[in-house]
Amino acid sequence: MRLGLPALLALLLLLGPSVAAGDSGDLEPLTPDWRPSSSPYSDLNSGFTSGSSSHGGSSSHGGFSSSSGYSSSSSRTYGGSSSSGGFSSSRGYSSSSGGFSSGSGSSSSRDFGFNRSRSGDSTRSGSGSVPQPFSNFSGSKDDNGACLCSITLPDTTFPADRVERLEFIAHTLSEKFETELLRVKEYVRLISIYEKKLSNLTVRIEIMEKDTISYTELEFELIKIEVKEMERLIIRLKGSVVGSSEIIDQLEVEIRNMTLLVEKLETLDKNNVLMIRREIAALKNKLKECEASKGENVPVALAGPPPSPGNCAHGGVVNISQPSIVQLNWRGFAYKYGAWGRDYSPQNPDHGLYWVAPLNTDGRLLEHYRLYNTLDDLLLYTNAREYRITYGQGSGTVVYKNNMYVNWYNTGNLAKINLTTNTVAVTQALPAAAYNNRFSYANVGWQDIDLAVDESGLWVIYATEASTGNMVISKLNDTTLEVLNTWHTKQYKPSVSNAFMVCGVLYATRTLNTRTEEIFYYYDTNTGREGRLNIVMHKMQERVQSINYHPFDQKLFVYNDGYLLNYDLIFEQELL
Template sequence: MQSDPTLLASFLLLLPLVLPGQPQLVRSALNSMDGSGTFQCVVHLPNNSIFLQQLEQLQTTLQDLIGKYEQQLSRVKEYAHTTEDQDSQTLELSHMLESRNPGVTVSQFDNPAFNLLHLELEGAQELVSQLQAKAGVSGAMELIRQLRNQVTNASLALKLLADSDYRSFQEEVDILESRLSECEREKEQEQSSTYPGPPLAPGSCTHGGLQKVSRPLVLKLNWRGLQYKAGAWGRDSAPNPSSSLYWVSPLRADGRYFDYYRLHKSYDDLVLLKHYEQWKMGYGDGSGNTVYKNFMYFNYYGTRDIAKVDLSSNTLVLRRSLPGATYNNRFSYAAVPWTTLDFAGDEKGLWVLYATEESKGNLVISRLNDSTLEVEQTWYTSQYKPALSGAFMACGVLYALRSLSTRQEEIFYAYDTTTSQEHHLSIRLDKMLETLHGINYCPWDHKLYVYNDGFLINYDLTFLTLQEKLPSSPIKKPSGASALSKPIKPTSPPGQETP
């Protein structure tokens, strides 16, 4: 037979069986090798069957051991390939580390995954340093210092526990990066408002648009009680009001019928509930009313009509139909029923926000003649009105809100009627309770007056300087609208009516 290492090993393993004083399993072994290299071996075995069985068992055990050896050898080869791959990755990452931080040696980070985390932490440290260099407000500096400490602690923990599971560290790095990005965004907004230039004059539009909204100031509960959750309140929204008149108009508990309102001659009178006039009107519909130049404008009950009341005498002086407008809760704001007509006043005049069947429910802006209530011009937006939680006008720009949660709104959309352009925003607005009802802007003090589930709250608005004006993008024409901006002419001359 040919010489085989396996058989040779088997033969050698049998040799120790031939020991002095022990029964011989192999009585003689004759061997020779011919000229071709073939090894000839003759073994004389005893006829004892017990010894033969033991020999067979030894042969089987030997084969098992050889098989296990080959299996382990295969695994060693696989591990060798894996180690070579990891060494290659480690070498590449070590070059990256050395290029960014010459003081870091490869021996400190022998795991490629941890090297990636270390690089991310280094990027976070650089971002913290940049933010700290730009910071100019003590509160922001404290936050940045806290973030720097957290990044440093995470980096140290990464070095100490390099042999442990790195997934938890990856999550921590992700959280830190998210907080740093949020801090950077807030810091940019804070820096742009740190030096806002000269104070904005009452009724002025020399700015680049809305930048941020303050935290809410909760004034008080409306005078009728907590069950009167829907309503509106505010100041005269004319740019230069003749008096500092404040008004409050809760709706009935059904959230629709507008019957009573109160007038206060000053803020102190409103807070102290003194020196007020209380009037009953009896034909208002919803919480979309506003006050402009000492007249209250609202939706006449059950119609598409605009009503105008003289607040000095509580007299209905004019009532006119709004052509094409839907009514009776058709296309109201989300979670705010009976707001089919929403009136607003600002530096540019008197406005009404509504929807039509022609616009397929998208919000429509119309500027009104405050004397005759005729529509002077109309703009179509791309926003579906029932998807909005409210809107207001400031310097001829519509700002639309949507609800993010029970405690926060977002001013996410703006439409400039001067340029017929829209742009998207992300300005957060905190709220005390879930639903914002009447939202009214006052140009005189640049505040928002909001009726929040029965409570009277207000916000200070901050505007960008002209150099920081927000970019705008062309608005798409909604289906069925022939122009972005066009006058609306009624089909028949509306006449003046009385209730």
């Protein structure tokens, strides 16, 4: 940086007192009106110095000479020399860390610079130097009587060191960003690979669900419950028989062996549940025969063979068996509401498919259902056909002649769904029927309309405002869903837990406690009579969501808080 003479004069005036020449070596302040005796621009020369060599000019009689040079120091020194009141300016850089030296060229100028301390004091260097009131200004005379001025200007105009540091930080951040970007790209690649693996795993699991056998601990728990029930029954039979009975003793041994076999299978092989169930069914049949032969819990009027499948030549339901636990519904324990059963067709009564229709967890919407060709398929969760609909409501669903009948969502209408195509074949309004929890069953929501099937066809159980909530029974045309005939009962529907139809007779249940229901009411549409019953019906869970009757099997299919149960009905025999 090079300063001109006007700039130097202005700087000296701003910084404070100046110096005058003198032999004593002491500096005298310059007066404010001091001016050079001749034109300051007459003999101005400039040059550059390197090290201590001087290339410049000097002037007498009021002239000015200027010399400048650069060395390795970051300090700046300004000086001037004059023989007759002139000034000589030199600028150089020395290697001292805190001070500046004045004078350059061949003259033997003394160093009148000083080191800047934190207190701002200046020190005298060499003869003729004097203290100054400002820490960045000093002046003196050299041996030749030339006046030298030294000014310290700190190099803070441009923070080069900070810029360099920022540049380094920016470079470091750029490298880190590139590294993280490469990591992100690698993560994206890995996620894509894992996504494909998950897709393949999903396909494999679906194949396993369809083609392999898979059971959980729940299956064995259900089997254990059934075996324990048989153990209790055999103990009761032994207590009712006087003396020894070879058949009962043999059954007791077989049941104990069955218990050991189940425990062994649970730890070693969980794929033989079906075989165990078949053996349990065979043992149950033997127990039933023994029970009938000993007269245990069977009225005298029931002696003799049961009625043939689909035949109503009996005196009605007089008893019911213990529940047979089939399994948990295919959607899981959380799906507590729903219905299940077996399709009944008079033309093919023993070839009906099995269906399971759990509601969504809200207990209202029927959205998914499954069909199984055989009971074995249902037990093994194999060969299932799953369908989706968006308009079923409540647990009052039933299947008849390969058609599913449901209450249309949010209405009092009925819908007929073709199970072959999963399409709606017919919809029909049920006259005056209440819906949307107006007169639903006790403890079960969204079942104002309950469809049923028996030997004579399709029925619907509901209530109306005109009936003041009492149960209404209507016979339906299964093709058009039109009402063929209607019967009004005196039983209040919301006090009933569920109902089913057998041979034109309505049977209603109510809750006694968390493990017991009671078939307490009947209405015979054949005679118009109604009355009370007292048939105890045991259950596995607290609430019964639906009861469907199958005429050929003469069984009840009960959906009990997500579990699928079976009951055998016992009928009163007609006297010849």
